[in-house]
Amino acid sequence: MNAHYVxxxxxxxxxxxxxxxxxxxxIGLIATTVAFPxxxxxxxxxxxxxxxxxxxxxxxxxALDEWIRTRRDSIGIRDWHAAHHAAEYFCSPVVVKARNExxxxxxxxxxxxxxxxxxxxxxxxxxxxxxSLISENNTGRTxxxxxxxxxxxxxxxxALSRELLExxxxxxxxxxGLLMRDDTAMPERVIPTSRWRVMSLDIAKDTASGAGWSYxxxxxxxKQSDVKLKKLPGAPPLPANK
Numbered sequence: 001m002n003a004h005y006v007x008x009x010x011x012x013x014x015x016x017x018x019x020x021x022x023x024x025x026x027i028g029l030i031a032t033t034v035a036f037p038x039x040x041x042x043x044x045x046x047x048x049x050x051x052x053x054x055x056x057x058x059x060x061x062x063a064l065d066e067w068i069r070t071r072r073d074s075i076g077i078r079d080w081h082a083a084h085h086a087a088e089y090f091c092s093p094v095v096v097k098a099r100n101e102x103x104x105x106x107x108x109x110x111x112x113x114x115x116x117x118x119x120x121x122x123x124x125x126x127x128x129x130x131x132s133l134i135s136e137n138n139t140g141r142t143x144x145x146x147x148x149x150x151x152x153x154x155x156x157x158x159a160l161s162r163e164l165l166e167x168x169x170x171x172x173x174x175x176x177g178l179l180m181r182d183d184t185a186m187p188e189r190v191i192p193t194s195r196w197r198v199m200s201l202d203i204a205k206d207t208a209s210g211a212g213w214s215y216x217x218x219x220x221x222x223k224q225s226d227v228k229l230k231k232l233p234g235a236p237p238l239p240a241n242k
Contacts, residue, residue, distance in 0.1 A: 013051035020044035054181075074174045074190045077221035083175070083203040086220035087160040090173060095163070099156035105149040109142055116142075154204075161201045164220065169196040173222050177208065177215035191215060 024040035081089060087096055167173045171193045179186040199210035206218045
C-alpha cells in the first residue's frame with residue numbers, strides 16, 4: 001500500500017476498529033446469527049493491528065508478565081536521573097570521586113590550553129625562538145596530561161556503567177528510555193529487567209544497546225521507599241523532598 005495512504009488512514013483506524021467492535025457486540029446481542037458479528041469482530045481486530053502495527057512489532061510478548069511487573073514497580077519511582085548522574089547516587093563513591101576528579105582535571109587543562117592559545121594569538125607569548133620551543137614542550141606535556149586524565153575518566157565511566165548494569169539486571173534499579181527503530185525514536189518506555197542481561201550500558205552517552213535493541217535518553221530510578229540519596233562532591237543538586 002502506498003505510504004501516503006497508509007499515513008492518511010492509520011490515525012483513524014483505531015476509531016474505526018472501536019466502532020466495528022461496538023457494532024459487532026450490538027448485533028451479536030440482538031441477532032440470531034453469529035457469522036456477521038464475528039466478521040465485524042475480525043475486521044475490528046485487523047484495523048487495530050494495522051493501527052498499532054509498529055508497536056506490536058517492537059513489543060516482546062514473551063516478556064509480557066515481566067513488563068507488567070516492571071511497569072508496576074516503576075510507578076513508585078518519583079525521581080529519575082540520567083544514567084551519567086545516576087552513578088552519583090547508586091554506585092561506588094570511590095569510583096565516582098575518581099571520575100569527578102578526572103573530569104575536573106580535564107576541564108582545568110582545557111582552560112589552560114585556551115589561555116595559552118589566546119596569549120600566542122596576541123603575540124605576547126613568544127618573544128624569542130627559545131621561549132617558543134619551551135612553549136611547545138609545555139603544550140606537549142599538557143596534552144599528555146589531558147590524555148591521561150581522559151583515559152582515567154573513561155575507565156571510571158566504564159566501571160560505573162558495569163555497576164549500574166548489574167543493579168539493573170538484578171532489578172534493584174529500573175530504567176526507561178526512547179526505543180530506537182531505524183534511527184527513529186519511539187515513545188519512551190520502561191525497559192524490562194530481563195533485557196539488561198543482553199544489553200550493554202554507556203552512561204557517558206545515556207544509551208543502551210544489544211541483541212537488536214537500542215535505547216537512548218536512558219533514565220534510571222529506584223522506588224522512593226527503598227532509596228536514600230547521597231550527595232557527593234560534584235554531583236547535581238538533590239531533588240527537594242515533597
